[in-house]
Structures are given as C-alpha cells and as structure tokens.
Amino acid sequence: xxxxxxxxxxxxxxxxxxxxxxxxxxxxxxxxxxxxxxxxxxxxxxxxxxxxxxxxxxxxxxxxxxxxxxxxxxxxxxxxxxxxxxxxxxxxxxxxxxxxxxxxxxxxxxxxxxxxxxxxxxxxxxxxxxxxxxxxxxxxxxxxxxxxxxxxxxxxxxxxxxxxxxxxxxxxxxxxxxxxxxxxxxxxxxxxxxxxxxxxxxxxx
Numbered sequence: 001x002x003x004x005x006x007x008x009x010x011x012x013x014x015x016x017x018x019x020x021x022x023x024x025x026x027x028x029x030x031x032x033x034x035x036x037x038x039x040x041x042x043x044x045x046x047x048x049x050x051x052x053x054x055x056x057x058x059x060x061x062x063x064x065x066x067x068x069x070x071x072x073x074x075x076x077x078x079x080x081x082x083x084x085x086x087x088x089x090x091x092x093x094x095x096x097x098x099x100x101x102x103x104x105x106x107x108x109x110x111x112x113x114x115x116x117x118x119x120x121x122x123x124x125x126x127x128x129x130x131x132x133x134x135x136x137x138x139x140x141x142x143x144x145x146x147x148x149x150x151x152x153x154x155x156x157x158x159x160x161x162x163x164x165x166x167x168x169x170x171x172x173x174x175x176x177x178x179x180x181x182x183x184x185x186x187x188x189x190x191x192x193x194x195x196x197x198x199x200x201x202x203x204x205x
Contacts, residue, residue, distance in 0.1 A: 081098055082098070082101070
C-alpha cells in the first residue's frame with residue numbers, strides 16, 4: 001500500500017525552518033557574555049589610562065626635582081663665591097662681575113644701615129621731646145605746690161614771718177636742658193606768738 005504524503009498535507013500548511021529561532025536564542029544567551037567582555041575591556045582601558053597618567057605624573061615630578069636640585073647647586077656655588085671661597089676656577093671677567101655684585105650688595109647694606117640709624121635717632125628725639133614735656137608738667141605742678149605751701153604758711157604764721165629772700169630764691173625757670181630741681185627740707189622757725197592752726201613741718205626750697 002502506497003502512502004501519498006501530498007494528499008495528507010493541508011493545503012494551507014507552510015513548512016517553517018527552525019534555524020532562525022535557534023539563532024535568536026543563541027544571540028540572547030550570548031548577550032550577557034558580550035556585555036561582560038565589554039565591561040572588562042573598558043575597565044582595563046581605564047586602568048591603563050590611570051597607569052599612564054601616574055607614570056606621566058611621576059616623570060613630571062622627577063624632572064621638577066632634578067631642576068630644583070640643579071638650581072640649589074647653583075645657588076650654593078654662588079654663595080660660596082660671594083663668601084670668597086672656590087675662586088680658583090674663575091676668570092678675570094668672572095672675578096670682576098663678582099666684585100661688582102659685592103659692591104652693589106655692600107651699598108645696599110650701607111643704605112639700609114643709614115636708614116635704620118636715622119629711624120632710631122628720630123625715635124629717640126621724639127622720646128626726648130615727650131620727656132621734656134613731662135618735665136615741664138612736673139615743674140608746673142611743683143610751682144603750684146610751692147605756691148599752695150606759701151599760702152598755707154601765710155595763713156598759719158602770718159605774712160611778716162615769711163623770708164622774702166628765701167622766697168625769691170625759690171623761683172626757677174624752665175630750660176631746654178633736662179635738669180631736675182633740688183628739693184630741700186627745712187624745719188619751720190619757732191614763733192613767739194604761735195597761732196592755733198595747721199603747722200607745716202616741710203617746706204620746699
């Protein structure tokens with residue numbers, strides 16, 4: 001008995017190839033792997049860039065350190081030459097330049113010294129003027145105290161008992177010199193007719 005396949009196939013049936021479905025499934029399965037590989041590649045690339053940046057930065061600081069070391073060596077050599085050391089290898093022109101530098105430095109030091117001395121002298125003058133003004137004020141207070149003392153003596157002993165000569169010799173003048181007045185103590189002269197009141201035991205001469 002022969003079996004005819006064409007008679008059993010439905011006329012609307014279309015045979016489908018299962019290969020595209022398998023390819024799609026494989027693509028979906030491999031997508032996470034591709035993403036992981038891409039992430040690892042980007043990470044390695046970033047680490048490599050950081051390493052290159054670190055190496056570049058290290059090289060930069062090495063160059064800076066070498067330049068600073070060379071500059072320090074030059075400054076030390078100049079300092080020793082200014083101190084008069086290690087001059088054997090210098091030519092006549094180098095020695096003349098060094099001499100000019102020393103003269104300029106010495107001139108600057110002298111100018112600074114003169115300015116400092118001038119400032120100190122000005123400050124001392126100001127202090128002297130201030131002390132003179134203080135002395136003037138002290139003289140005025142002393143004169144006022146002597147006048148008050150004389151008035152009290154007149155009230156206590158009477159005007160006839162005051163020594164005019166001594167009173168006139170007590171006058172003083174204020175000069176520009178810083179001389180201090182001499183203070184003397186004198187006991188009051190005894191009186192025959194003492195009046196009750198205040199007795200002063202000190203008198204400024």
